[in-house]
Amino acid sequence: MKRPKIRIAHMLLVPFLVATVGSAVFWYSMPAVSAEESKMSEPTSDLEKSVARLSKSLEASGRSVAAALAIGLAAFGGALGQGITAYAFLMGASRNPGSMGKFFPNTILILALIESLVIYGLIIAFMLMP
Amino acid sequence: MPENMTWWNFLPFYQALLEWTRAKLGITWIAKVPIGIGHTMGFLFVALLVILAGFAVHQRTRKTASALIPDGRMTLRNFFELFSEILLGLMEPIMGRPAAIYFLPLIGTVGTIIMISNLLGLIPGFAPPTSNLNTTASMAVVIFFLTHYYGLKTQGIKYFRHFLGPIIKWYALPLMVFMFVIEVISHLTRPVSLSVRLMGNMFADHMLVAMFTLLAPLVVPIPLIAIGLLICVIQALVFCLLSVIYISMAIAPEEH
Numbered sequence: 001m002k003r004p005k006i007r008i009a010h011m012l013l014v015p016f017l018v019a020t021v022g023s024a025v026f027w028y029s030m031p032a033v034s035a036e037e038s039k040m041s042e043p044t045s046d047l048e049k050s051v052a053r054l055s056k057s058l059e060a061s062g063r064s065v066a067a068a069l070a071i072g073l074a075a076f077g078g079a080l081g082q083g084i085t086a087y088a089f090l091m092g093a094s095r096n097p098g099s100m101g102k103f104f105p106n107t108i109l110i111l112a113l114i115e116s117l118v119i120y121g122l123i124i125a126f127m128l129m130p
Numbered sequence: 131m132p133e134n135m136t137w138w139n140f141l142p143f144y145q146a147l148l149e150w151t152r153a154k155l156g157i158t159w160i161a162k163v164p165i166g167i168g169h170t171m172g173f174l175f176v177a178l179l180v181i182l183a184g185f186a187v188h189q190r191t192r193k194t195a196s197a198l199i200p201d202g203r204m205t206l207r208n209f210f211e212l213f214s215e216i217l218l219g220l221m222e223p224i225m226g227r228p229a230a231i232y233f234l235p236l237i238g239t240v241g242t243i244i245m246i247s248n249l250l251g252l253i254p255g256f257a258p259p260t261s262n263l264n265t266t267a268s269m270a271v272v273i274f275f276l277t278h279y280y281g282l283k284t285q286g287i288k289y290f291r292h293f294l295g296p297i298i299k300w301y302a303l304p305l306m307v308f309m310f311v312i313e314v315i316s317h318l319t320r321p322v323s324l325s326v327r328l329m330g331n332m333f334a335d336h337m338l339v340a341m342f343t344l345l346a347p348l349v350v351p352i353p354l355i356a357i358g359l360l361i362c363v364i365q366a367l368v369f370c371l372l373s374v375i376y377i378s379m380a381i382a383p384e385e386h
């Protein structure tokens with residue numbers, strides 16, 4: 001039996017397998033993880049308490065505005081792009097109705113790719129305000 | 131985004147498994163919530179379905195006498211033969227016939243798993259396993275490693291000429307370094323985009339149906355579930371097509 005030659009690609013497989021198996025073994029053999037809670041020292045005076053309340057509400061309002069802006073701008077640009085794609089497809093179909101079947105899967109693919117950029121904005125919005 | 135109640139919660143060992151996982155793994159890294167195992171249960175169910183379907187179809191397609199003639203009606207074997215034909219028709223213009231036949235098991239498995247996982251979310255009470263970044267990222271990272279593996283396997287060390295840009299002479303060293311950085315970044319964003327696209331679509335769709343069920347219960351979610359059906363098929367198709375394009379770009383020989 002001839003021995004197979006070891007190629008460069010085979011040398012990639014071993015680190016990959018070691019990384020996968022090793023990380024699984026590492027994570028599942030760790031002892032119970034305690035969630036770290038960094039407690040700030042309790043606010044002492046009335047001034048500190050009101051400052052803490054104000055900063056918390058400012059942060060919450062900032063997060064709401066940021067989430068709304070993220071999804072709003074993403075949807076704006078995405079809708080424009082998809083509109084242009086649909087326009088191009090329909091113009092081509094109106095000039096040459098027989099070719100509509102050939103280009104329809106490609107058009108759906110392009111629409112899904114543009115929509116994925118909108119979804120990135122939505123993910124950011126969800127990360128800001130779950 | 132806390133863990134929702136799905137049908138998997140009624141399994142007898144679910145609560146014990148959940149507490150064991152939470153003790154070992156703690157808090158998720160991105161969303162900072164305690165970890166849930168709903169997506170693992172769903173994904174194992176999908177894997178079980180795919181394995182069972184594979185066994186059921188394998189018997190019929192091995193005996194060569196009866197394998198040539200398709201069945202009269204729509205059976206599981208006909209469905210998978212149709213599916214393979216469609217995938218081959220998708221892959222052939224991009225990769226050429228021998229490579230398409232070689233990669234059909236990979237793309238077929240990925241496509242089947244993603245399609246069944248997405249469709250599982252349309253049933254009320256189930257969450258699609260692909261609405262969680264863990265499942266989608268696992269598939270995207272595997273495809274990422276496989277593109278480089280097959281690129282190296284077909285082309286050897288010359289695979290790295292892909293990264294160096296159009297001019298590969300010693301006097302174009304700054305351009306080569308610049309192109310290398312850009313190509314590495316664009317290669318690294320590929321699994322991110324593949325996984326986040328699929329996860330975002332499924333998660334957003336599920337969240338929309340949930341919100342509209344809260345607001346206007348009986349009639350309004352129905353068109354949303356219809357659009358969800360369209361979206362889940364399209365997203366499975368886009369994942370498969372993009373991974374085919376990445377693999378074909380990696381194994382294509384350099385043309386001058």
